[in-house]
Amino acid sequence: MSKSFERLKNALKKLPGLGAKSAERIALHMALEDPEHAREIAHAITSAIESTSPCPSCYGLSENGELCQICANLARDASAVCVVEKASDIEAIEKSGAWRGRYHVLGGKLSPLRRIGPDNLNLAPLKKRIESGEISEIMLALSNDIEGEATCHYIREHIISSRKLRLTRIGFGLPSGSQLGFADSVTIKSALDSRKDFGFQHEKHQPYI
Numbered sequence: 515m516s517k518s519f520e521r522l523k524n525a526l527k528k529l530p531g532l533g534a535k536s537a538e539r540i541a542l543h544m545a546l547e548d549p550e551h552a553r554e555i556a557h558a559i560t561s562a563i564e565s566t567s568p569c570p571s572c573y574g575l576s577e578n579g580e581l582c583q584i585c586a587n588l589a590r591d592a593s594a595v596c597v598v599e600k601a602s603d604i605e606a607i608e609k610s611g612a613w614r615g616r617y618h619v620l621g622g623k624l625s626p627l628r629r630i631g632p633d634n635l636n637l638a639p640l641k642k643r644i645e646s647g648e649i650s651e652i653m654l655a656l657s658n659d660i661e662g663e664a665t666c667h668y669i670r671e672h673i674i675s676s677r678k679l680r681l682t683r684i685g686f687g688l689p690s691g692s693q694l695g696f697a698d699s700v701t702i703k704s705a706l707d708s709r710k711d712f713g714f715q716h717e718k719h720q721p722y723i
């Protein structure tokens with residue numbers, strides 16, 4: 515086996531969800547069976563890397579520093595924002611067709627073990643969006659695990675500054691520990707439809723007043 519083939523195989527193996535066997539099969543397809551298709555993929559990757567950028571408002575996928583298609587769409591409800599971990603979660607929710615509001619991508623979730631603190635997530639821009647005053651509902655669509663739970667609580671305690679805002683959370687229909695990206699459209703739709711109020715019932719939280 516050639517060195518460059520090994521290099522391609524090892525690079526592919528690092529892709530999420532791809533095992534050693536699949537990486538080898540794809541590498542063979544690219545290098546031997548259909549190099550023209552491989553060139554097309556290489557070109558698509560290069561141009562995607564060069565033009566893709568986070569949306570300046572929601573941090574979802576956009577191009578050349580412009581607003582993404584959802585933020586630029588005036589038909590979408592700007593007063594309702596769904597908070598997700600990753601840009602790919604937007605894709606999953608959009609496929610379900612259950613959300614007509616906008617989004618905010620955190621870029622992960624709080625995790626002391628992986629040293630991900632509030633400053634590593636897009637929490638300050640979320641706070642800024644909320645303070646702009648045009649949002650009336652924040653729907654938390656984070657994973658149903660300990661880190662997702664901690665992140666939801668942090669947002670309620672430190673990011674939401676107004677009691678007038680409706681704070682809701684989905685995930686009650688999703689299996690424990692599950693992630694949005696792995697759920698099917700029907701499950702996501704029912705999780706969104708059955709979202710529950712998440713906050714402000716504890717009077718001890720004085721900062722919200």
Ligand SMILES: [Zn+2]
Pocket residue numbers: 569570571572573574581582583584585586
């Ligand atoms: Zn956007």
